[in-house]
Amino acid sequence: MTHQRFCDSGQSSISNYDLDVLRPFTMKIRNNLTALAFNEMAYNFSKAGMENLTRTQSHVWFLSCFEPVVFVCCINSCICYTGKYANLNECPKCKTSHLDKSGQARCTFSYMPLIPRLRALMSNRTYATRLQYCADEHAKTSTRMPGMTTDIFNGLHYRSLLGEHVVVGDRTLPHNYFSDHCDIALGFTTNGFAPFKKRKHTAWILLIFNYNLPPDQHFQKDNILCAGIIPSPKKPWDADSFIYLLIQELLELVDSVSTYDSLLSSLFALHAYVITGFGDIPTVSMLMHMKGHNGSRPCRMCEIQGIGIPDLQNRTLYVLLSRRDHPKPTDVVEYHPARLPLRSHDSFMAQAKSVLSVPTEIRQEELSKVYGIKGVPLLSALGSLRFPQSFPYDFMHLIWENLIPNLVLFWSGNYKGMDEGQPYVLPPDMWQVVGATSAKATKMIPSSFGAPIPNPAKDSSYFTSSTWSVWSLFIAPTVLQRRFPDEHYYQHFCSLVRILNLCLQFEISEEEINEIKLGIREWVVDYERCVPPFVSEKSKVGSIHTPSLYYQHKPEWLPVCPLTIHALLHIPDQIRWMGPCWTTWAFPIERQCRYFQRIIHSRLNLYANMSQHLTDLSQLRQVKILYNLTDEELGKPPKHISLQTKRLEDCKSRPGTFTLV
Numbered sequence: 001m002t003h004q005r006f007c008d009s010g011q012s013s014i015s016n017y018d019l020d021v022l023r024p025f026t027m028k029i030r031n032n033l034t035a036l037a038f039n040e041m042a043y044n045f046s047k048a049g050m051e052n053l054t055r056t057q058s059h060v061w062f063l064s065c066f067e068p069v070v071f072v073c074c075i076n077s078c079i080c081y082t083g084k085y086a087n088l089n090e091c092p093k094c095k096t097s098h099l100d101k102s103g104q105a106r107c108t109f110s111y112m113p114l115i116p117r118l119r120a121l122m123s124n125r126t127y128a129t130r131l132q133y134c135a136d137e138h139a140k141t142s143t144r145m146p147g148m149t150t151d152i153f154n155g156l157h158y159r160s161l162l163g164e165h166v167v168v169g170d171r172t173l174p175h176n177y178f179s180d181h182c183d184i185a186l187g188f189t190t191n192g193f194a195p196f197k198k199r200k201h202t203a204w205i206l207l208i209f210n211y212n213l214p215p216d217q218h219f220q221k222d223n224i225l226c227a228g229i230i231p232s233p234k235k236p237w238d239a240d241s242f243i244y245l246l247i248q249e250l251l252e253l254v255d256s257v258s259t260y261d262s263l264l265s266s267l268f269a270l271h272a273y274v275i276t277g278f279g280d281i282p283t284v285s286m287l288m289h290m291k292g293h294n295g296s297r298p299c300r301m302c303e304i305q306g307i308g309i310p311d312l313q314n315r316t317l318y319v320l321l322s323r324r325d326h327p328k329p330t331d332v333v334e335y336h337p338a339r340l341p342l343r344s345h346d347s348f349m350a351q352a353k354s355v356l357s358v359p360t361e362i363r364q365e366e367l368s369k370v371y372g373i374k375g376v377p378l379l380s381a382l383g384s385l386r387f388p389q390s391f392p393y394d395f396m397h398l399i400w401e402n403l404i405p406n407l408v409l410f411w412s413g414n415y416k417g418m419d420e421g422q423p424y425v426l427p428p429d430m431w432q433v434v435g436a437t438s439a440k441a442t443k444m445i446p447s448s449f450g451a452p453i454p455n456p457a458k459d460s461s462y463f464t465s466s467t468w469s470v471w472s473l474f475i476a477p478t479v480l481q482r483r484f485p486d487e488h489y490y491q492h493f494c495s496l497v498r499i500l501n502l503c504l505q506f507e508i509s510e511e512e513i514n515e516i517k518l519g520i521r522e523w524v525v526d527y528e529r530c531v532p533p534f535v536s537e538k539s540k541v542g543s544i545h546t547p548s549l550y551y552q553h554k555p556e557w558l559p560v561c562p563l564t565i566h567a568l569l570h571i572p573d574q575i576r577w578m579g580p581c582w583t584t585w586a587f588p589i590e591r592q593c594r595y596f597q598r599i600i601h602s603r604l605n606l607y608a609n610m611s612q613h614l615t616d617l618s619q620l621r622q623v624k625i626l627y628n629l630t631d632e633e634l635g636k637p638p639k640h641i642s643l644q645t646k647r648l649e650d651c652k653s654r655p656g657t658f659t660l661v
């Protein structure tokens, strides 16, 4: 029997033989079997027609019509030999040669092209229909719920693009952004992860999110497009050289790419635009060519000046609103949280260009320190991105990788050895009780709310962003009640939880965004200590009045004011620009990184193995889309009904006769 399928060039077909080859290959990918195990299976099941891995991979490649583009890159992962480096023989950073003695590339980077994958989606009727989410379902939701921010498409950034002509370099194209209902909105991110859970070696994953899919699908792992994994061991010195081909493809997609539309059964001009980039602070600093969180103007959203601890050689700079008690305050002594000196796209690009225009490296370095910007990012070639508005702070890293773990360090008296005798430190016995009660409480919370919580007093290193979120939102407000020597700290924490719950909503009203804005300003000011201009404003909204909380306006306490506290002030604007926090948070990135950590079988040929797995995975997904194959057709067994579900079914069918064990 032959299955007739749509392909990007019209009709395509897949035979039973093809399916026989694909099923064991799918099983290998799904269960992360080693090549050795696969070939052993092929040997034992050869009579059943199973091919060895090399022949199977070759067949999958043939069916997918898709393969990576391989580039030579520096063995220390400084650069990829693309663009301005394409004709070099050695790395300009570490001076190592790109070839070994036998003339072979010492290290390679496999780039997974984007265009064939987007074309495949449009050739599949199911996906082509889902890609209409923005034009259909979201448009209806916006009409039904005016004033609500329900997705990235309600953000000011997307809406402002609708009225603009597409610009590529010096050319203004005749069409507007998203003028066709098939135009695709994309998000881009990268993230470093330690393949062996050692921070010494980091590989960097390049990911693309498709916002045209419905919100419950665009972060599903099968719908995330991985453009490649930059080999370890180090953070790339020039990350732009690794995304060079991606930008080339995106510029093609901005112009137009002839694509088969399975819904209209005809060719059309496909456009796709990247509208956001996100990730943790160092990653986004790298993409935006910023000095980073230790620069003199470390915030990517505003030009607030960093300030150091007086009389110390520590070069780390901190950002806080009031510097009035600092012996050497900055030019601005007091920043008003409602009037931060925000960066605009034009000012950002002008500063980036002026840094590059100065003649000497010393002057360039001086200027980049003043602006906090090192140069013009390659991503700025995409006219659909605004610097910095398209690069929101990631909610997951701000809150559950930084803020909550830091508060726990304060309360347990472990924050950088600064907490002795402080009013926010819980007595050790009390903190042990809080920890034990938290771990016990987790047994009473249904698993659908999140993973089980370790004891924060004993096992805080086992916490992840996900478990910190469950603990801070559902458990901490109860277990911390009446535990602090000074009740202000508890009230302050509860006001944070209230703000977080508002931020976490799938849909947010304008009133709620205003409530978040006032709440965060109040919270950050209280964190530093109430400053006079806000006493009256705070009293209007019934805020707590407290003599001191964490920073307490002591300059030597500046380390409690990292950029991650200041960045909270930008969250409300980010929601207005880019939609609810979930549209650009890093949970799906972390999940992808964990997936690639898990697939590693051997430290030998680490990157080659990861790269091969990514190729296999991408080709298999491509085949699945091109030939519209279901998981079942590819050999996934039907789900067994678990004992628990069966009991519940019994309970429903025979009420009164069921006893929980």
Ligand SMILES: [Zn+2]
Binding pocket: 074, 075, 076, 077, 078, 079, 091, 092, 093, 094, 095, 096
């Ligand atoms: Zn190098």
Ligand SMILES: [Zn+2]
Binding pocket: 299, 300, 301, 302, 303, 304, 340, 566, 567, 570
């Ligand atoms: Zn800022």
